Amino acid sequence: MMKRETLKKQVYEYLREEIMNGRIAPGERLIEEKIAKKIEVSRSPIREAIRLLEKDGLVIVNKRGGVTVFHPDISHFQHLYECRVELEPAAAYYAAQRITKEQIRMLRQHLPSKHEICRQYELKKIHDMNVKFHEGIVEASGNPFLIKTICHLRGINSMYRMAILKRNDLRVELAIEEHFNIFEAIASGCADDARRYMREHIESDYKFYVHLYSERK
Template sequence: MRRLLPVKLDNYKPLRDVVFESLREAIIKGILKPGERLMELQLAEELGVSRTPVREALRKLELEGLVVMLPRRGAYVAGLSAKDIADIFEVRAALEALAAGLAAERITEEELEALERSLVELAEVMETNDLEAIVSLDTRFHEIIYRASRNDRLVQIISNLQDQIHRFRLTTLSRPGRTRETIEEHKKIVEAISERQAELAAQLAREHIENAESNLLASLLQEGENDSRDSAGRRPQ
């Protein structure tokens, strides 16, 4: 069954880059799932290209940690172990706390206005259950805080985690009730930043990421239980 759309040529980008971006997006959005084998011929047919740009894209995705190449077995979408998740969230919590603390000291009035506006927009979108829009607004909220930190190195380090973070956002924000919780957590962070309370902003940002991690693990556990039911049949009552 076809899941990937044929690529659209971009006059400004080499074909291998267009294919790379298509596969990267499919992995991040969960269309291509963790642990799934990536067959060059099948992907090439779905994308409407030859195997060469697909092969090049897979190598680049391997460098980004989204694909794993196994000798004599081929390419697979990289999975995430509990240790991987813990490591990434440990780093992210520290970086988000630092960013929020610095933002409380350095943010401009225009950026504060943008944060407030993002709260309103997220509340509006929440009612539509448009997951992509919710994820986009959540991403924008955090990016405003990163910029407001006025620390280019910090922004660069966080950007290196963005692919993994985006995968997590799709899972956590799809969990019932999590978007509403996220809005409330965002409000508290904005209040602390607007009041220039750096320590409080950092603490709230860290707690926000820890809550996201808890929701992600709960979602993955539920998915695992559902998969067990599917493979074993209906559980006895």
């Protein structure tokens, strides 16, 4: 038996992937039975997987039942950031007050060393570290609602990046120094600084993507 995970989860991962990389186009309708035939499972796990996608905001339900792949646009991108710019700084604020020594140690590992930077490390790798850094901070906030909500927004966010930018422009080098400042503030328990630095960080991240978008129109 090679059945380590439920079909529901497998189908969910599959659809999520297909949507994220655009093989299922935004606006396209998801037909339970067609998917069922295509990947050869019954409708039950598919229905449930689709509910998960709905929860992620990756598909939207239309009146008549049935769902349609979410179609992102730049105005929504702004709305998304209006949320993130409130929640992530708050997470940093509480993280500065609640983070454990162990978590500090973990967090530090997600900062690239100067060595790595000088070496022109693979951008992709540094980008992954950055993501983990953010996740670590949110986790350290110790607030399950913050964690859940931000995680949710981040999922949609990456979808926007995929859909709007259509290429992997990573704002990597710019972010490194900002990350250092945030880390220092959190590690030393300066909650207000942590909040402020994080807010500036998110704001500049947003401006970067907007600029990129307007540039390539």
